[in-house]
Amino acid sequence: MNTVNVKINGREYAVPANSTILEAARYAGIEIPTLCYLKDINAIGACRLCLVEVKGARGLVTACVYPVNEGMEIFTNTPKVKAARKTNIELVLSAHEKKCLSCIRSTNCELQKYANEFGADESRFSGRNTKEAIDDSTVFLVRDNNKCILCRRCVAACNKLQGIGVIGANNRGFDTNIACAFEKNLSDTSCISCGQCIVACPVGALYEKDDTQKVLDAIADPTKHVAICAAPSVRATIGECFGYEPGTDVEGKMVAAMKRLGFDGVYDMNFTADLTIVEEANEFIGRVQNGGKLPMITSCSPGWIKYCEHYFPEFTDNLSTCKSPQQMFGALYKTYFAKKMGLDPKDIVFVSAIPCTAKKFEVTRPGQSVEDGIPGVDIAITTRELARMISGAGIDFTKMPDEEFDKPIEIGSGAGVIFGATGGVMEAALRTAAETILNKPLEKLEFDDVRGTESIKRATYKLGDLEVKVAVASGTANAKKLLKAVQSGEEKVDFIEIMGCPGGCVNGGGQPVQPASVRNNVNLVELRSKVLYDADSKEEIRKSHENPIVKMVYEEFLGEPNSHVAHEILHTHYVKRGL
Amino acid sequence: MKKQITTVAFKDTQEQRAKLDALIEKYKNEKGPMMPILQGAQDIYGYLPIEVQRYISIQTEVPLSEIYGIASFYSQFLLNPKGQYAVSVCLGTACYVKGSGLLMEKLTEVLGIKNGEITPDKKFSLDATRCIGACGLAPVITVNEDVYGRLEPKDIPDIIAKY
Ligand code: SF4
Ligand code: SF4
Ligand code: SF4
Ligand code: FES
Numbered sequence: 016m017n018t019v020n021v022k023i024n025g026r027e028y029a030v031p032a033n034s035t036i037l038e039a040a041r042y043a044g045i046e047i048p049t050l051c052y053l054k055d056i057n058a059i060g061a062c063r064l065c066l067v068e069v070k071g072a073r074g075l076v077t078a079c080v081y082p083v084n085e086g087m088e089i090f091t092n093t094p095k096v097k098a099a100r101k102t103n104i105e106l107v108l109s110a111h112e113k114k115c116l117s118c119i120r121s122t123n124c125e126l127q128k129y130a131n132e133f134g135a136d137e138s139r140f141s142g143r144n145t146k147e148a149i150d151d152s153t154v155f156l157v158r159d160n161n162k163c164i165l166c167r168r169c170v171a172a173c174n175k176l177q178g179i180g181v182i183g184a185n186n187r188g189f190d191t192n193i194a195c196a197f198e199k200n201l202s203d204t205s206c207i208s209c210g211q212c213i214v215a216c217p218v219g220a221l222y223e224k225d226d227t228q229k230v231l232d233a234i235a236d237p238t239k240h241v242a243i244c245a246a247p248s249v250r251a252t253i254g255e256c257f258g259y260e261p262g263t264d265v266e267g268k269m270v271a272a273m274k275r276l277g278f279d280g281v282y283d284m285n286f287t288a289d290l291t292i293v294e295e296a297n298e299f300i301g302r303v304q305n306g307g308k309l310p311m312i313t314s315c316s317p318g319w320i321k322y323c324e325h326y327f328p329e330f331t332d333n334l335s336t337c338k339s340p341q342q343m344f345g346a347l348y349k350t351y352f353a354k355k356m357g358l359d360p361k362d363i364v365f366v367s368a369i370p371c372t373a374k375k376f377e378v379t380r381p382g383q384s385v386e387d388g389i390p391g392v393d394i395a396i397t398t399r400e401l402a403r404m405i406s407g408a409g410i411d412f413t414k415m416p417d418e419e420f421d422k423p424i425e426i427g428s429g430a431g432v433i434f435g436a437t438g439g440v441m442e443a444a445l446r447t448a449a450e451t452i453l454n455k456p457l458e459k460l461e462f463d464d465v466r467g468t469e470s471i472k473r474a475t476y477k478l479g480d481l482e483v484k485v486a487v488a489s490g491t492a493n494a495k496k497l498l499k500a501v502q503s504g505e506e507k508v509d510f511i512e513i514m515g516c517p518g519g520c521v522n523g524g525g526q527p528v529q530p531a532s533v534r535n536n537v538n539l540v541e542l543r544s545k546v547l548y549d550a551d552s553k554e555e556i557r558k559s560h561e562n563p564i565v566k567m568v569y570e571e572f573l574g575e576p577n578s579h580v581a582h583e584i585l586h587t588h589y590v591k592r593g594l
Numbered sequence: 595m596k597k598q599i600t601t602v603a604f605k606d607t608q609e610q611r612a613k614l615d616a617l618i619e620k621y622k623n624e625k626g627p628m629m630p631i632l633q634g635a636q637d638i639y640g641y642l643p644i645e646v647q648r649y650i651s652i653q654t655e656v657p658l659s660e661i662y663g664i665a666s667f668y669s670q671f672l673l674n675p676k677g678q679y680a681v682s683v684c685l686g687t688a689c690y691v692k693g694s695g696l697l698m699e700k701l702t703e704v705l706g707i708k709n710g711e712i713t714p715d716k717k718f719s720l721d722a723t724r725c726i727g728a729c730g731l732a733p734v735i736t737v738n739e740d741v742y743g744r745l746e747p748k749d750i751p752d753i754i755a756k757y
Contacts, residue, residue, distance in 0.1 A: 170659075180657025185666045186596045196662035197599050197644050197673075594652070 022088045036067055036078035036089055045091055046532060048100065048129055050107075050217055051166035052079035054535040056175040062166055063103045064129065067091045075099055097133070104135040109142030110189075112161035118219040125217035125530050126164060147192060152200035155208045155224055155375040160192050163220040168531075169193065169212035176215075176517055178492030179322075181206045193220075205325035205594050207491060209318035209515045210372030210397075210524015223372050223525060227400045227407070233364040233393075234277045240358050242280035243273060243366040244344050247288055247427070248435025248520040249398050251546035252370065255527035256402035257412040262542030264550060267417025272405045273368075274418060283420040284367065285427020287340040287347070288434040288443070289559035290568070291315055294337045294585055295440075296447040296559075297576035299510055303481065308332050310486075310501065310508045313440050315339040318373035318515025318524070320589065322491045327498050328591035333511075336586040338391075340434065341367040341374055342383050345391030346584045351572045352424070360385060364393045368401045370435070370523030373515060382587045397525025423564065429460075429551030430559045436544035437489035437519035438465035438472060441512040445476060445485070447560045452478045460557055466548070468518055468540045471497055473508075485510045490517030521547070597666045598710035598721060600674040604645045613638050614646070618653045628656065628664055632671060641672040674710045677719035679757045681705070684734045686725025693746075694733035698722065700747035701735070704754050717757070 017032035023043045030039040035058075040047050050062035058080050066075040070088035075096060083089075090096065108130060115121045130137065147160035167184060170193060174180040181204040185194050195204045213221045233241045250266035259265060273281045299311050314320060314335040323330055338346065344367065349360040367374065374395040377383065384390045396404070405412055419425055430446055433439030442462040449457055464474035465485065470493040473486045486508045488497045494513045500506035516523045518540030529539060556562055573581045617634040621627040631654070635646050642665050651658040665671040683689075683698045698720075702708055705718050712719040728734045731743025735753070742753055 174657060174660070180659050183657070183659030183663040185663055187667045190596045192596070196647070196658040198596070594648075 019083055019085045019087075021083050021086070024090055024092060030083060032083075034083055036069070036076070036081045036083055036087075037065060039083045040067075040078065040089070040091055041536070047078045047091055048132075049079055049531055049535075050125060050129070050164065051168065052535070053168050053171060053215060053531055057166075057168050057171035059167060062107070062164070064100055066096055066099050066103070068093050068096055100129075101133045101135050104130050104133055105137070105139045106142075107164050108135060108137045109140035111142075111164065112159075113137050114162075118162070119222045119225075120219035120528075123528060123530075124219060125532075127218075128530075150194070150201055151224065152202035153206070153208065153224070153376070154379055155372040156201065156206075156210065156213065157222055157224055158194075158201065159220050159222075160194070161220075162218050163193055164218055165191055165193065166217060167193070168215040168217065169221055172211045172215035173206075176490055176492060177207070177209060177211055177515075178490075178495050179205070179207060179209075182212065205592070207318050207321040207325065207515060208373040208376040208524075209322075209491070211516060213372065213524050214522075214526060214528050216528075217531065223397050223399065224375065225400060225403075226375070226394050226396055227404050229394050230364075230366055230396060230404065233366075238362060239364050240279045240362050241277075241364045241366065242282065242348060243278045243368055244282040244284040244287075244341070244424070245269065245273065245368045245401075246284045246341065246370055246435065246520065247432045247439075247547060248370045248523065248526075248543065249368050249401065250550075251435060251521055251543045252526050253398050253402055254412075255529065256399065256406075260542075261529065261533070261537060261539055262545055264546045265412075266550075267419070268412055268415035270420055271415035271418040272410050272412050273401070274421075275410050275415075276404055276408055278366070280421045280424075282344070282424040283427045284340050284344055285431030285434070286424050286562065286564050287343040288315075288431035289428050289562040289565050290343050290347075290585070291337050291340050291434075292430060292440070292443045292447050292559035293565060293569075293576050294581060295335050296444045296451060298335055298337065299444065299448060300451060301577060303483075303509065310511050311335055312511045312513055313444075314587075315434070315440060316371075316373070316513065316515045316520075317377035318371065319491065319494065319513045320515075321373060321376065321592075322494065322515060323513075324590055324592040325594060326491075326495070328593055329502075330498060331589040331591055334589055336582075336588065338383065338585055338587045339374070339377065341369060341395065342377065342391045342587070343585050345393075346385050347568065347572075349385045349389060349391065350584060351568060355423075360389050365391070366394045366396060367392050368398065369395050370398050370520040370526045371395075371516070372397060372524045374525075380587075385584075398523075398527060399525060402527070426556070426562055426564050428559050428562045429554035429557035431562070432550045432554070433547050435520040435547050436466075437468065437514050437517075437540075438462075438487045438512065439519065439547065440514075441465045441485055441487050441510070443559055444510070444512075445478075445483075446558045448483075449476070449478045450558065450560065452481060465512075468538065468544070470517070483510060484508045485512070487512045489514040489519050491515055493517070518544070597673050600641070600643060600710050600712075601708075602675055602712050604643045606639065606645070610638050614649065615653075618650060622654055627654065628661060632661070632665060636671060641675045643673070643675075674721060675712045675716075675719060677712050678717050679737050680719050680721065681754075682721045682723045682726075682736045683709075684724075684726050684728070684732070684736075685722045686729065688725070688729035689733040692732040694735075696747050697733055697735055697745055697750065700750040701754075704750055718754070 254265035430443035521543035
């Protein structure tokens, strides 16, 4: 590694030659405050919070974009630096709707934190007081530009991480606002509902459409049977909302807290992750044997589905017709399980706790209801909303005992739990497909080539005589690359897993928001995924088709995988939306 | 002030589309292609409606939001078609407090079009503008290069009648 010698606050350091001052300072154990900078995607020098003094430079410089060079002397903490940062924060605050008391991001807001740390006076400057319209046109996201600080992190997430680019900075000067082209509502664009813009936002300008009140109302209604199931990745992340380090498995406490909220049933969505796998693996084998449409592409990520429908409508026939795990759960709960428990599906309110804003959109899709007027899932709440409900009910999460999911749907396999990480669905499907084709147990269950956090992973496996080429992509910008290569014939694949969010559900748009100071320095995807792979390795049952509840449901209700009943209840169809 | 967006329906000819294609082809692979493409497109159509921007977006694979960001940032780009006579009402602070809002209302009545629109015969278009620096004459309207100041709503019909 080439290094250069620099002095930071009077001490000498050898730092990597092409680093910025921000990176060099971190190397020296100094965290320079930032608001607009996001590693790899947003280095635009806009907020000027990261100002530092450099000997010999004219004026203060922005550390996030300023490169170091040999002999540079940097001062990160002088009175001049501190005064300038404070003034800049005060200028941001002058145009900001300062409603910290009711703000959804209060106590988890980067602006609030810095304003407080710097001792900024929120009313030193009086700024614009025009009110911006709130865009709540979609079912999954709210944009309140009155709180927007124009850092453009959401724009970078949408454009660079996801390759979508439906939002941008419009107009100029005081009129600058972040919105869609021609000031359209988000619902009128080809936004894929992934929520990556939300988790990139430092403040309360972007948030999920909050559905917690609907859930609370349902629970309070004695005529309703209200059940909830938790997606695989929620147990790996919800602890972060209660002060746990990223990468802490809190399944037992999460279940205990959910039970104390008053649900009539608290279940594990890993069960329908398993069911999805059995359906999907058999669908894949069927397509291979009967000359069906290949490559087959997974369908459990609704952000990816919406992306495919808008941007690659020619691939909608390649999509597996399997519903996503949340929709399979709702559908089975209101049919098979309702009958078993003697419940009228009309009295059931089925809630899913999910890492994802796109699943809020999914529950509203046609083709996802059990019968007319009875949706499969009634309400989808994100990890953040579940955490909010728990705190709101006065439940001290950290003091919860470890409890188990309710019977009769308490079992999920190790294959089900890894659904939450990129490559997990593929690995789970391969375990089942391989054993179905080979008709004997696999010796090694780990498919290491599809694990890990790379953006696109490829592997070839021999399942008996069958050679299967697989590819795994996460984040729609990567999906685009992969699909273009498939389209041009450059890449030959049989089976593709795509997750809408980079890294898969563990990094979904409904997950706990971590500030840039964490996002820039820690690999959240890796830490959170590890929880899932560890859980898998400890499971006794590690293959979806061996989940006893899955077996029971086939025996008593569905018959075989991909049977007529299974198609009626567990499969769906897509639309070609275009741009 | 944010740029006004037209509500007038867009029409183009084959000839215009061919010119636009040639323009995009010419600049597409150059560095920073969007300024010359948008300038050229405005020369072809007179303004930059969503249909034109979307077409450029698809052809260049630059997101529409980014193109609109540029088009709404630079004052040289027009989002509204201009009539033979472009009527602009200054809604800068000085004009506004002296009643330019009322002038706008009167113009809407006289011309039969709203802010950002064009008359069916394409003779007049109506726009609000930022401060044009004639605050001493507030409230001000302009018709192409002609400036009219210290107006009251009742002066409007006579001014329009001149064109
Ligand atoms: S965005 Fe932050 S600073 Fe603004 S009101 Fe919300 S919590 Fe307060
Ligand atoms: S939800 Fe996703 S696609 Fe939609 S604006 Fe946000 S980042 Fe872009
Ligand atoms: S919405 Fe949030 S992320 Fe986007 S520019 Fe505004 S403050 Fe930044
Ligand atoms: S200017 Fe450096 S973080 Fe914003």
